[in-house]
Amino acid sequence: MVIFGSNVFNDAVMKERLPKATYKALKKTIEEGRSLDPAVADVVATAMKDWAVEKGATHFTHWFQPMTGITAEKHDAFISPTSDGKAIMEFSGKELIKGEPDASSFPSGGLRATFEARGYTAWDCTSPAFVKDDSLCIPTAFCSYTGEALDKKTPLLRSMEAISKQALRVLRALGNTTAQKVITTVGPEQEYFLVDKKTFEQRKDLIFTGRTLFGAKPPKGQELEDHYFGSIKEKISAYMKEVDEELWKLGVSAKTKHNEVAPAQHELAPIFTTTNIATDHNQLTMDTMKKVALRHDLVCLLHEKPFAGINGSGKHNNWSMGTDDGVNLLDPGHTPHENEQFLVFLCAVIKAVDEYSDLLRVSAANPGNDHRLGANEAPPAIISIFLGDQLQDILEQIEKGGATSSKTGGLMDIGVNTLPALPKDATDRNRTSPFAFTGNKFEFRMVPSSASIAAPNYITNTIVAEVLSEVADRLEKADDVQEEVKAILVEYVTKHKRVVFNGNGYSDEWVVEAEKRGLPNLKTTVEAIKALVAEKNLAVMEKHGVLSRVEMHSRYEIELENYIKTINIEALTMIEMAKRQILPSTIKFATSLAASINTIKATGVAADLSAQIELLTEVSALSAALKKNIGVLEEAVEKASNVHGDTYEQASLFRFDVFEKMGALREVADTLETLVDKEFWPMPTYGELLFNI
Ligand code: ADP
Numbered sequence: 001m002v003i004f005g006s007n008v009f010n011d012a013v014m015k016e017r018l019p020k021a022t023y024k025a026l027k028k029t030i031e032e033g034r035s036l037d038p039a040v041a042d043v044v045a046t047a048m049k050d051w052a053v054e055k056g057a058t059h060f061t062h063w064f065q066p067m068t069g070i071t072a073e074k075h076d077a078f079i080s081p082t083s084d085g086k087a088i089m090e091f092s093g094k095e096l097i098k099g100e101p102d103a104s105s106f107p108s109g110g111l112r113a114t115f116e117a118r119g120y121t122a123w124d125c126t127s128p129a130f131v132k133d134d135s136l137c138i139p140t141a142f143c144s145y146t147g148e149a150l151d152k153k154t155p156l157l158r159s160m161e162a163i164s165k166q167a168l169r170v171l172r173a174l175g176n177t178t179a180q181k182v183i184t185t186v187g188p189e190q191e192y193f194l195v196d197k198k199t200f201e202q203r204k205d206l207i208f209t210g211r212t213l214f215g216a217k218p219p220k221g222q223e224l225e226d227h228y229f230g231s232i233k234e235k236i237s238a239y240m241k242e243v244d245e246e247l248w249k250l251g252v253s254a255k256t257k258h259n260e261v262a263p264a265q266h267e268l269a270p271i272f273t274t275t276n277i278a279t280d281h282n283q284l285t286m287d288t289m290k291k292v293a294l295r296h297d298l299v300c301l302l303h304e305k306p307f308a309g310i311n312g313s314g315k316h317n318n319w320s321m322g323t324d325d326g327v328n329l330l331d332p333g334h335t336p337h338e339n340e341q342f343l344v345f346l347c348a349v350i351k352a353v354d355e356y357s358d359l360l361r362v363s364a365a366n367p368g369n370d371h372r373l374g375a376n377e378a379p380p381a382i383i384s385i386f387l388g389d390q391l392q393d394i395l396e397q398i399e400k401g402g403a404t405s406s407k408t409g410g411l412m413d414i415g416v417n418t419l420p421a422l423p424k425d426a427t428d429r430n431r432t433s434p435f436a437f438t439g440n441k442f443e444f445r446m447v448p449s450s451a452s453i454a455a456p457n458y459i460t461n462t463i464v465a466e467v468l469s470e471v472a473d474r475l476e477k478a479d480d481v482q483e484e485v486k487a488i489l490v491e492y493v494t495k496h497k498r499v500v501f502n503g504n505g506y507s508d509e510w511v512v513e514a515e516k517r518g519l520p521n522l523k524t525t526v527e528a529i530k531a532l533v534a535e536k537n538l539a540v541m542e543k544h545g546v547l548s549r550v551e552m553h554s555r556y557e558i559e560l561e562n563y564i565k566t567i568n569i570e571a572l573t574m575i576e577m578a579k580r581q582i583l584p585s586t587i588k589f590a591t592s593l594a595a596s597i598n599t600i601k602a603t604g605v606a607a608d609l610s611a612q613i614e615l616l617t618e619v620s621a622l623s624a625a626l627k628k629n630i631g632v633l634e635e636a637v638e639k640a641s642n643v644h645g646d647t648y649e650q651a652s653l654f655r656f657d658v659f660e661k662m663g664a665l666r667e668v669a670d671t672l673e674t675l676v677d678k679e680f681w682p683m684p685t686y687g688e689l690l691f692n693i
């Protein structure tokens with residue numbers, strides 16, 4: 001395919017355009033993590049610029065991922081004036097490897113005061129540069145003047161080094177002499193909604209918050225289950241095609257597309273790649289989805305819960321780890337009970353997830369996701385692992401003294417001679433599990449649709465690195481490695497089997513059972529955020545050099561502030577809509593009812609006016625309740641906004657007071673929507689938003 005990667009300064013382009021020695025030196029940095037020689041950077045910069053200019057680029061930008069969760073870019077022209085009044089296109093190695101954006105306007109959680117503005121971006125040569133919108137985009141890490149990470153990429157890169165180091169120690173102890181590096185990989189499945197742009201523009205809530213804050217249930221929702229994998233409408237199909245093409249040019253291997261469960265909901269999945277590149281690519285994917293939608297008079301909603309009452313969106317983070325010589329360490333093979341290496345890595349993941357489930361939970365927490373987790377459409381807020389029959393059976397054998405057999409799937413007989421006999425997988429799937437083993441990878445299904453996948457990945461990498469380091473410590477000291485492996489497996493299975501759950505994660509029984517097992521159930525973002533400053537978590541992040549204590553504290557502050565700001569914006573938007581749109585409309589409607597009553601009475605006809613009178617009474621009572629609830633919400637916002645100094649307390653007030661009162665206001669408004677004449681209702685309804693494409 002000619003267009004694939006056509007806008008990427010990828011390996012093939014580098015090979016073609018860089019002098020041999022430069023190419024080799026750069027590859028060493030990319031593949032072996034050696035530091036980069038400035039002289040090499042100069043040569044690369046010139047080649048990159050020439051290539052980008054041929055692609056039509058006039059500017060370059062350091063492309064980075066601050067704590068806002070989206071990407072940031074500041075564009076500079078290649079242009080450089082010459083003494084004769086003309087200009088040449090220039091780009092130096094220095095400009096390639098280092099940028100200096102103002103750090104004070106990005107969230108730093110107290111790490112940077114406004115006057116301490118200096119921040120740096122540093123070239124991440126492990127993720128290829130690309131041309132987008134006439135700019136050469138250089139993926140970079142972003143840190144403060146004092147070297148603290150201010151972004152999502154830095155800890156991710158650090159975590160990849162950490163897990164590689166520890167996994168290699170384990171592999172060496174098990175006798176592997178060939179692997180030089182262990183790479184973590186991810187394929188994130190991205191869910192999204194598409195709505196008509198004109199309809200979108202009539203909803204202040206969608207414009208300001210990305211989700212509907214009001215909206216009665218339409219007559220039809222997702223109950224017929226007719227949208228999932230349904231035939232794709234032409235308008236949507238044209239959109240998807242263009243998204244695919246734009247992504248392919250950027251080297252993003254968008255592969256699968258289909259309609260999702262909810263009406264107007266869809267999904268895009270790429271082919272997996274290293275966690276670093278996959279994270280960059282997922283940002284590009286979200287960005288591209290939004291931009292292309294506008295070209296089709298659509299708006300792409302990435303919010304976790306744009307509509308109440310129907311499914312929201314998530315991102316399935318399919319995570320695995322493998323060696324640089326191509327061995328997937330989570331591939332069980334045909335006889336997993338004999339696959340010692342697999343069992344060690346599997347049990348390490350189980351232990352890591354059990355011990356640090358609170359960290360994993362917070363890595364998937366944001367205000368939008370609070371509407372999903374535990375709401376019978378997404379995994380519960382309780383972290384557990386699905387393994388399936390085959391592995392469950394092997395773990396039970398291990399616990400009893402040693403695994404001697406692996407169950408197999410066999411062949412499946414469909415009962416029709418002309419259909420092929422399908423080999424059956426050894427395990428079924430489980431859509432209700434937050435952390436499900438799916439053949440040769442784990443699918444972390446809690447991740448929020450709008451968020452960067454960096455945190456779920458750097459947390460997973462770090463906690464698994466920690467357990468692998470414990471395994472390595474033991475194996476390196478052991479006289480009999482085989483015996484020690486057995487001892488480790490028995491111990492890990494016995495101690496951590498509580499986190500394994502193969503049943504229905506959506507059921508109420510599981511909530512009760514999980515509590516008995518002592519598994520945390522951190523229902524809201526605010527509750528989950530505490531994990532960022534728990535001592536054991538600070539210690540593990542520090543030990544593996546992924547985030548220092550100071551950096552963790554700053555992230556804790558940033559997450560709380562983000563929560564507060566999000567709910568505050570939502571509450572203010574609700575108040576404005578209720579006051580200036582909904583209440584005036586209901587009053588107008590009531591007035592029209594009153595007018596009708598008076599007009600008919602004036603005719604002297606003995607008509608039955610009970611319909612108008614009852615409706616008028618009901619609408620007036622609800623309007624009064626609406627007005628009252630607006631006042632209650634205003635007071636709650638005022639009170640929460642006036643908390644100073646204690647961010648946690650303030651966030652708690654926003655969650656447990658403001659947010660609750662938003663729900664009460666919505667309920668009244670949604671009831672009114674079902675009563676008020678359609679002509680009077682001030683905004684498009686759910687029916688119009690979800691079924692008009
Ligand atoms: P399913 O339909 O089982 O969820 P797919 O095979 O379509 O799965 O995979 C879903 C995602 O998982 C895709 O993005 C795919 O590239 C990714 N994936 C497959 N193998 C791996 C792996 N070893 N590491 C990370 N992601 C993987």
Ligand code: MG
Nearest residue numbers: 189316318443
């Ligand atoms: Mg999947």
